[in-house]
Amino acid sequence: MSSDYSRVHATENVPACDPTPYSRDALEKELREGFRKQQQRVNRVRQVEQVALAKGLGEPAVTSLKDGLYVPHKVLPPLKPEEKKLFERIDIMKCFQHAERNLEDSVVAPLPPLQENTVEQQPMQNQDHQALAEAGAEDALGTSLSSTPSSLAALEHNCSEDVRQFLHQLRSTSRATSSLRDARAEVEDNIQVVEEALLRQSAPLSFENLLDTSARLLTAMERGELTEKVVVPVCVDVSITSGEGNPEIPADPASPPSSSSCPETCVLHGAIEVETYTRKHLLPRAYQVISIAHTAEWILQYTMVYLRTTVAVNKDEAFTRLTLLARCVRLLGDIENFSSILLSLETKCEEYAGFVQLKDTAEKHLRTLLDDVEDSLDGILSAPFPSRRSRLLLLECGMQKKLQRALLFLNEIDYSWTPHVRFHWMWKVELLSTSFHRIHGPISRKHMQCSKGFVDECLYERVSDTRISGRFMGASPIQPKVLRAQQVEYERITEGLTFQQIGMSIKGIASLLVGEQLCMGARYILHQSTKEFDKIWGFPMDEVSTAPTEEQLSEEVTKISARAKVQFALQSNTQLKRSSPTFLTQS
The missing domain is CATH 1.20.58 (Methane Monooxygenase Hydroxylase; Chain G, domain 1)
Known part of the structure; x- marks a missing residue:
């Protein structure tokens, strides 16, 4: 009983609590606010999926954007095996260059007093020197990655030194953002980092000057005029600007860029000089810029998607988002334009080289x-x-x-x-x-x-002499014969017949070629094939005739006839001198 009494007494001593007053308006407001936030999250996820699908962003980048995070390193795609090997070779080459520079600096420094080294001390000194060179090479390859996230460290392990330095400067948010105000500083810093990286890689020119020069060179190469004059800046050799440890000295963002002053220019005459300048000076510089430009392009794509899918709570944030989007669009347009121009320049250089071959x-x-x-x-x-x-x-x-x-x-x-x-x-x-x-x-x-280099056999035939008058032919009992070549000479020179008429009269073919060839053969037979007779015959023929003359032919015919007569007489006498048997009979 005592316990029950004490419990009841304690209960009576507790002051009565007033219940929370019920407010329908507050509940509706809370429900409306929660529904609005839920709807914003759904719309954000849907918009991120649509925009990311159009931009081609990877799954890690899409996941970070859905969670409201701004981590630009998530957008970089993993490197291919051949790209890793390429970057490894680049890093090894830079490592050896840095080690050689350290060795040269140590040689230039004042030497300590000479001491005689024993045989045991020399290997130890060589090992110490190698260790120092390797340590210096590691310092040249990049800063320590202990302060970066594990994913960024894995990404930076397989990239070039310039890209590694660029990635070190990028900023990201550590927690989800509800509006643009939470990530405005990171976005502005990353855009500025992209601009400074492009400017640093384009030195001694600015990125805009390099883009303008590339466009003018491409236009000149496409026209291909050999008399066109193109004014271009004098580019410094890439090996000189990138070989003295410049990445180790960070550029001051507040200081004006060195390329702001007007660079020295030169005049190129013709498309061939333009192609030579592009291949020897511009393309090496452009290859150095494009490594940063491709990485910056992904960063800007990711930043634009983040800005488009982030809520602007007031007018100032909306204006700021438009300003940042405009900067991203301008940079992205310049980078894409530069990439396309560079690809076209490479194609044109290959076309010019192929043309030479x-x-x-x-x-x-x-x-x-x-x-x-x-x-x-x-x-x-x-x-x-x-x-x-x-x-x-x-x-x-x-x-x-x-x-x-x-x-x-x-x-x-x-x-x-x-x-x-x-x-x-x-x-x-x-x-x-x-x-x-x-x-x-x-x-x-x-x-x-x-x-036409032959003599027709018909020219050696003997035909009736058409040059004889009718009175002489009527009085002559025997009609005279002449060579057909002489007949052609008479028809061409005296009668003035054309080549077609001569071909028709001799061969029955009214051909210019046949008539000319017959005249050439006649000139060769008659020893009239030299230049002195060109005006008489009406066509050129500079030939030295070795054909026998008519007198030589007559003498040769006479000799052959005499020889034949002698042979025939000898044969007849031989037959007459043969003794024949005679039998006398007595009647």
């Missing part, structure tokens, strides 16, 4: 084929006139094959290659016109001369 190969190939054909024709023309056609028939098959190869090659160049550079097109037109003019000009004329 094509030019040398094509000219050498065509020159070899056509020279062989022309040398063969010259060899045939050096032979005596009557034997040229027979020699041409012996060599014509080989010459036809070489000419077919040359024509097929020219046809392949004409139809399979369409140059877009002006001086490439000019060379193509010149090559085709020169080759076809040579084939249809000197080679064709020499071939025609060789084909």
Whole structure:
């Protein structure tokens, strides 16, 4: 009973608590606020998925954006094995360069007093020197990664020194953000880091100057004018600007860039000098910039997605977001433009190099084929006139094959290659016109001369002399005969017949070629093939005739006839002197 009484007494002594007053408006406001936040999260996730799908961001980047985090390192894709090997080779080369510089500095420093080293001390000194060189190389490769996240450390382990320094300067948020105000400083710093990295890699030029110079060089190379003048800055050699340990000295953001002053310029004359300048000076600098530009492009894409999917709670944040988006869009546009121009420049340089190889190969190939054909024709023309056609028939098959190869090659160049550079097109037109003019000009004329290099047998025939008047022919009991070559001479020189008329009168063919060849044969037989008779015959023929004259032919015929008569008389006398048996009989 005592316990129950004490419990009841204690209960009565506790003061009564007033219940919390129920507020319908507050509950509705709380529910509305919670629903709004939930709807914002759903919309954010949906928007992140849509934008990330369009931008091609990876799964880690999408996850961080859905969680409201701003971690730009998540967007960088993992390196491929060949890229890792490339960066390893670059780091090894820089390691050796840094070790050599340390060794040179140690040699230049004042030497301690000389002491005689024993054989046991020399290996120990060599090991100490190697350890110092390796330690210096490790310091040159980058700073310690102990203060960076594990994912960033793994990423920076397989990248170049410039990209590693760039990644060290990027900032990220450690917790989820509810509005732009929570990550504004990180976003602004990262955009500034991108601008400074591009400026540092483009030194002594600015990134805008490098982009403008690349665009002007590409335009000049695409036009291909050999008389165009292009003003370009004098670029410093990449090996000089990147070999003295410059990455170890951080640039002061407040100090003005060294490239703000006007750089020295030079004038390039023609597309060939532009291509040489691009290949030797601009492309090495552009390759150094593009390593940072590709990484910065992913960072800017990630930053733009974050800005587009982050809530702006007031007008100032909305204006700030638009300003940051404008900076990202401008930088991203310049980087993409620079990448496309660089790719086009590489393609143009390869096109120019291929054109040089094509030019040398094509000219050498065509020159070899056509020279062989022309040398063969010259060899045939050096032979005596009557034997040229027979020699041409012996060599014509080989010459036809070489000419077919040359024509097929020219046809392949004409139809399979369409140059877009002006001086490439000019060379193509010149090559085709020169080759076809040579084939249809000197080679064709020499071939025609060789084909006409024979004497027709009909020119040695004796025909009635049409030069005799009718009175003499009526009084003469015997009609005189002359060589047909003399008849051709009379018809061409005295009567003035054309080549077609001569061909029709002798061969029955009204052909210019046949008539000219008959006249050439007649001139050769009559020893009128030199230049002195060109005006008389009406066409050139510079040949030295070795044909026998008519007197020589008459003498030769007389000798042959006399020799035949003597042989016939000897045979007759031999038959008469033969004794015949005679039998006398007595009747």
